[in-house]
Amino acid sequence: MRVPVIAGNWKMNKNNDETKKFIQEFEKLMGETEVEVVICPTFTSLASAAQMLSNSSVKLGAQNMSWEDEGAFTGEVSAEMLLDLGVDFVILGHSERRQIFNEKDEIINKKVVKALEKGLRPILCVGETLEEREDKKAFEIVKDQLIKGFDNVSKNEASKVIVAYEPVWAIGTGKTASPEDANEMASFVRSILKELFTEAISEEIIIQYGGSVKPANVEEIMNQADIDGALVGGASLKPKDFIEIVNF
Numbered sequence: 506m507r508v509p510v511i512a513g514n515w516k517m518n519k520n521n522d523e524t525k526k527f528i529q530e531f532e533k534l535m536g537e538t539e540v541e542v543v544i545c546p547t548f549t550s551l552a553s554a555a556q557m558l559s560n561s562s563v564k565l566g567a568q569n570m571s572w573e574d575e576g577a578f579t580g581e582v583s584a585e586m587l588l589d590l591g592v593d594f595v596i597l598g599h600s601e602r603r604q605i606f607n608e609k610d611e612i613i614n615k616k617v618v619k620a621l622e623k624g625l626r627p628i629l630c631v632g633e634t635l636e637e638r639e640d641k642k643a644f645e646i647v648k649d650q651l652i653k654g655f656d657n658v659s660k661n662e663a664s665k666v667i668v669a670y671e672p673v674w675a676i677g678t679g680k681t682a683s684p685e686d687a688n689e690m691a692s693f694v695r696s697i698l699k700e701l702f703t704e705a706i707s708e709e710i711i712i713q714y715g716g717s718v719k720p721a722n723v724e725e726i727m728n729q730a731d732i733d734g735a736l737v738g739g740a741s742l743k744p745k746d747f748i749e750i751v752n753f
């Protein structure tokens with residue numbers, strides 16, 4: 506049984522005060538839930554978020570990390586530093602990192618491998634651009650990102666990785682993939698994971714959909730057979746919206 510994982514990616518939003526206010530409000534609204542809830546604030550808000558969530562079932566994620574352990578890597582944050590704060594998850598290969606910061610699959614893969622080595626759960630983002638979809642290359646692109654992203658990941662570790670299928674054209678645009686198209690790609694992702702590992706492992710791996718998920722569309726998306734969660738950007742910034750998503 507895959508336990509759904511719903512993660513909020515706050516991107517470069519919310520300072521410490523805003524983070525604390527969100528958590529206060531969100532915790533008041535949150536009751537019993539069968540899904541795993543993760544929030545991913547900025548690096549600078551992780552420590553205060555961790556303090557506030559120390560007795561909560563809500564888990565913390567970071568939005569990026571270095572593949573190196575320590576040393577002369579100005580501006581970088583290591584896996585150990587995240588663990589030290591109580592972080593459990595880390596988003597890797599988000600399309601904004603790929604497109605704006607030019608992160609390549611090889612770098613993303615080094616981060617995935619390092620996160621697993623250190624005991625963090627990577628949320629590995631994959632997804633095609635609009636042009637690639639229109640050129641009918643979406644499946645080829647996602648397959649390539651998966652093969653490269655899972656390179657050197659052992660069978661023992663594979664099921665700790667969460668795959669977030671995020672069509673780039675649906676991120677922050679208000680456009681959502683139809684639930685059927687999203688599920689078609691999620692099933693395809695699972696079939697590739699079966700080829701890379703085993704059927705049993707592919708059945709254990711959580712596959713999220715991301716791209717303009719909101720209270721109004723989350724239920725339909727979550728009802729799809731191969732979709733086990735959501736990576737939520739904009740709609741995770743407001744406690745009321747995010748709780749509605751979590752309680753789909």
Ligand code: PEP
Pocket residue numbers: 514516671675676677678679715716717718736737738739740
């Ligand atoms: C994201 O940042 O991963 C995302 C899916 O953003 P949004 O929900 O705003 O489209």
